[in-house]
Amino acid sequence: MIKPVLNTKPISASAARLSISTGVIFVIILGSLHLLEPEFDPTWRFISEYALGNFGWLMHLAFGLLAVSLISAGIVIHSQARNIAGYIGLVILGISAIGTMIAAIFVTDPLSVSQDDATFSGKMHSIGATLDYTPVAALLISFALARNEAWRTIRVRLFVTAGITFIIMVLFILQIPHDGQFGPGVLAGLYGRILIVSYLGWVCIVGTHALKLRRQNSMG
Template identity: 65%
Template structure:
């Protein structure tokens, strides 16, 4: 009876009003995520030599507009951190806190990936440079889809977030599926080519992550505006 009672009380949690600072971070998340997408689209146009079906977005850092890719990674990390700060007062479950930790680690990974330039896709794991290895380590720390699912499950138990339950969970599940499909595209021998669609599914994955971050940011901004 005690567990059932506790479960019921959790589902009826009333979210604390967002502070002015939290509302600003929500807007920062929206702006950073949207600007990331804009930069990524621009890089596809500016550097068409990187086939988007099998070349990773990280390789844009190798071209003449590499600074734009570095900026994009920074914006993604800012969006992740901003969302974490914004929703922290609304997290009430252990899984939600775990999700926040994973999101924070993901942001650190994205920053590392943004600082260190990747090796060309033709370079195998045995010939990787220090910068390329560090970039790969940073990329492997990014588990935003997992964080998105755990955080969404936690937020959906709050009255203020229940209207967003379907959208939050759907976007989080899409990100999880995109991550799994992307991982399945990675060849065991580390040799990539046009027949490996890792670039395409990698782009779908990153856009799914951004979509979730922006969705959370928009709803949080609305909550701040209506307090």
Template identity: 60%
Template sequence: MAKQLVMVKSLTMTGSRFALASIIAGGLFVLLLSSLHLLEPEFDPTWRFISEYALGDFGWMMHLAFGLLALAQISVAITIFPHIRTVTGYIGLVILGISAIGVIIAGIFVTDPITVSPDDATFSGSMHSIGAMLDYTPVAALLISLSLSRLDVWRPMKRVLLTSAIIAIVAMLLFVIQIPQDGQFGPGVLAGMFGRFLILADIAWLTIVGIHATKLGASKKM
């Protein structure tokens, strides 16, 4: 019990601000992404990736959105670090950190249009793809949720944490299934739609963790 109280205090002193930052960053990411659907309607959301918004007139908004997503991931990792005490949890944190690095890389380098053949990929497009492939936030979410659920202060959120993490895992699998083996994308290939479901599922889990951590910080101050 004493150890758990120390961990909650640590969250209150350093984690609450990062928890709030993750919530704000996640909300702004959704706002920017939603706006890009209206500002750049030439990218069909059913089969064009969100990364391609960086190719349009408002590309800077997509770069900013990627930065906000990475900020949300890093903020959550810092917030929950004092509460991780299992190997599973630490592995999840490492994966979340790698995912954030991948998102940063994807945000720096502009993707190639989805219609470009892998053989004709540019350096920027290749680097973007490498960054995107490093993002395994759903796996991190599941491992971290299993670890946090062992603590009394997180146990009331066990069902919500695990459900949201599993939804993200399912979304990731459905997205992977949509990727054509020959690499030929086009209307009818719903990779874009499932990719959007995946990113929203990631944001949902990050936000859930951030909100509960914020509540823990507030209750400790009281």
């Protein structure tokens, strides 16, 4: 059995706080959009479509905040997950953040628009969305952090939160209709919302423990 290592490299407290705060604000904005734009059925309409409503700027802001949250989490983790799984996870997390930022910049097309009639903005948004594999990154990074003695005390919470996001991602993919026909009864929108909100659990676990380690190092 490989002995866990203790990584005492500095942790960015600012990045940890930013990751948590932007993640929380993202969820708050997303929740508010359900009230501000009730015309979008949350069971089968994607959250991206909120950008098509009267408060579309809030959806752009929310995606931007989520991207910042993921990038900040990566900054916190990069000095702590020093093995192959961690490096791969950080690359995937970075790609996911870039994809989310692309989704923030470009407006999606309505679900009623076919792929043949998709606009440039809609195509770019779709590309950005398909780059988001945060659950895979979270799982790989959790395995990497579990080998760091300083993170072993929360390894169960890391694996539980990362595992939940991964399972929900699989369930979300299974909800996508093969014929591309979305409508009432297709729960892709609901699973998509649960999936993206679940990111916050893992981000908060990472951020809060990083702040704890930072305080311990400062006291030491």
